[in-house]
Amino acid sequence: MAEISDLATDESNLIKALQLEQRQEGYISDEAIKSISEHFDMAPVEVEGVVSFYTQFKRVKPGDYQIQVCDGTACHIKGSSLVLGWISDELGIEPGETDEEGVFSLEAVACLGCCSLAPVVSINGKVYGNLTREKIMDILDDYREREAAK
Ligand code: FES
Numbered sequence: 001m002a003e004i005s006d007l008a009t010d011e012s013n014l015i016k017a018l019q020l021e022q023r024q025e026g027y028i029s030d031e032a033i034k035s036i037s038e039h040f041d042m043a044p045v046e047v048e049g050v051v052s053f054y055t056q057f058k059r060v061k062p063g064d065y066q067i068q069v070c071d072g073t074a075c076h077i078k079g080s081s082l083v084l085g086w087i088s089d090e091l092g093i094e095p096g097e098t099d100e101e102g103v104f105s106l107e108a109v110a111c112l113g114c115c116s117l118a119p120v121v122s123i124n125g126k127v128y129g130n131l132t133r134e135k136i137m138d139i140l141d142d143y144r145e146r147e148a149a150k
Contacts, residue, residue, distance in 0.1 A: 004039055011040055014050060018057055027058040063098045063105035065143050070120040072111030078118040084108055086133050087121075090140060103147050104140075 004020055007013040017039065021032045028051050037044040051057045069075075069084045084106075088094055091104050098105035112120050117129025121136065128139055 004036060007039070009040055011042065014040055014042075014047070015054075018047075018051060018054075022057055026062045027060060029061070060096065060098050060105065061102065063101075063103050064147065065104050065123050067104060067106045068109045068112065068122040069095075069106070070110075070112045070118070070122070071108040072115065072118075074111070074115035074118040075120055080108075080119045082133075083119050083121060083131055083136060086136055087140070090137065104143070 002020060004017045007017055007020075014036070017036050018028060021028055021036065025032065033044050033047050033051070037047045040047070051059065067087060069080055069087065071080045071084070075083075084095065087106060091099055091106065093099050093104065093106050095106050095108045109122075112122055112127060114120055114127055114129060117127070119131050120127060120129045121131060121139075122128070123139070123143065128135070
């Protein structure tokens with residue numbers, strides 16, 4: 001597997017290094033910012049600036065179950081903000097956060113490509129549609145049971 005240390009220290013490789021880190025670790029940690037900035041001989045704040053500019057990079061370690069609430073147009077019309085609020089209240093986390101146990105993380109995303117099922121949520125890539133409050137609570141309970149059975 002490719003390593004950041006294999007990349008030439010030319011700054012044009014910075015995005016490649018960040019993508020590599022995110023693919024391997026799921027996010028860009030403080031330690032990664034430090035080691036990447038050292039590799040490219042840049043100030044950590046400059047690397048941090050690049051990371052925050054691109055939405056593809058996450059600064060928070062994702063949970064075991066990554067919940068993406070679609071906020072595309074069709075889902076928005078069908079109440080995606082309610083769905084986001086139900087999940088947020090239930091888990092006690094805001095979009096962009098991971099719970100303290102590292103089990104669930106939550107984010108709002110653009111169209112997931114299955115608008116006919118709006119409102120839609122994806123959990124680790126599995127899509128759930130036509131959501132109601134009851135449905136989403138059942139789904140979260142199911143994932144909690146899976147976690148407890150680990
Ligand atoms: S708008 Fe939500 S899946 Fe397309």
